[in-house]
Amino acid sequence: MKDLFAVVMLLGIYSLLSASFFVAMDAVDVAFTEAAVGAGISTLLMLVVITITGRSEKTTRHKPLLALLVVVFTGSMLIYGTFDMPYFGIADAPIHSHVAPRYIQESMKEVGIPNIVTSVLASYRAFDTFGEVVVIFTAGIGVMALLSVGRRPEENEKTTAIDDSMHEQYLVIRIVTKMLIPFILLYALYVQFHGDFGPGGGFQAGVIFAAAIILYTMLFGLTTARKVINQSFIQFIAAAGVLLYGCVGIVSMLNGANFFDYNALASDPVAGQHLGILLIEWGVGCTVASVMIMIFFNFAERREMQQNNEKINNIEGDSL
């Protein structure tokens, strides 16, 4: 397929399908994340990139035979490897006998939260999750370092004028979006705080929150969105989320327990666990949301800059 737009849309559909597959496999939290991230944000980012780089692929493709050979060989080796795997769905596979029974049986007593995924994510494996959050933060910084452009305020007025003139064109969708955005934000907060009891948590909430802001940015233009959401404030929040997460660990250390051992946060161990999970979910949510917004803003700014350059080039070409 030569049209990259179709490729990206198919990738989005594939993500959505795999999300419904995850629901069938009982992984509701994962399905939630995949639907929000795979079908939403990553498709969107790829679309922004193909508007910059052009949407068609060059036709030349050399040596597909060798690639096919490599792929078939690797695939058959992997298939050979699967013969040692336990069969699908059986309850006494090795994976189910190691730590999972403890999580399932003890987590209500030790952590006091019905959603086992949240209690494992935020309490038993909090250190691991901390690493993931730092990775996300680092990726955000990386994108910023690669793409951020210096702002030129004198151009802003022109672009706002263009936006206003195109208002008629987007009238319906803008009004509907205005109606929807409060609900999306409210839903993100619900997901954030209801993550202890049902599917949800900081990762999903952050992505949904970012999706609302990105929707706003797409419809009302980058300049308007920049006025609403302060860039440096977003960067501050991204860092503050990671800091909050780390601080919870430090505080539990200062209270005489291990790093991320929330039992020490309050006099009652279960209350301490609740407090700790609430705080680090906040940290995760803040970081994920602001990093996603940051990434999208940087991509969109690049695109705007490129378009402006093209416009200037066109004008210069005309005058010549």
Place this chain on the structure above:
Amino acid sequence: MIIGLYNDWVVVVLMMIGLYIVIAHGNLIKKIVGLAIFQTSVFILYISMAKVEGGSAPILAEGIKQFSNPLPHVLILTAIVVGVATTALGLALVIRINEAYGSIEEEDIQHLDNQTQDETELQATEGEQS
């Protein structure tokens, strides 16, 4: 029955599709799409491993005894979000490459690179001769 391994085979097929796209296509965005397919196949591997026949979603409720394994869910949940962050980083690199070379085709980039290398070598030899 050997057919009980079909989930692994689906994963292998998806993984190989992703790998093939990464190897055979020169377009950088397609390469990233291939990586995304590869990534999702790994997610499917983990999640299908966690499934227990007759189990329910790992949210404790009364009257349910059998749960699917929550640990792979946790690992994949974070992996998905990290995956999108790294994909964004890759796309950012693609944009910078596009700005530097004016193309996102691997061949063109290689060609341009070779040209500049030849030029610098040429200049170097000229410098030595003079």
Place this chain on the structure above:
Amino acid sequence: MDMILNISGALCLLVGSFLCISGGVGLLRFPDFYTRMHAVGVTDTLGAGMILIGLMFYSPDFLIFSKLVIILLLTLLIGPTTSHVLAKAAMQNNLKPKLQQEDNIKETSSSNY
């Protein structure tokens, strides 16, 4: 009372599934972009809406009922909007609807792609 609820729920579900299937058939069979989009619009507004209403008849308690109502409102709000935006985008990219098949087969076949 239970009987009436059951039957009306089943009826709604049946109508909804029929609309979804006919939307799918239409997506494959209709000649041009706008009619296909109409088929999709029927599927995700009326088809999904009828299925949701049918499920409401079956809902055991008020919480599930209210959740279904919220989902219905959301689909009713978003479905038509997306159709509208799609049609508008197609119009702006000079994709003309195929009005009479005899006259302008050539034009549309060139502008379709």
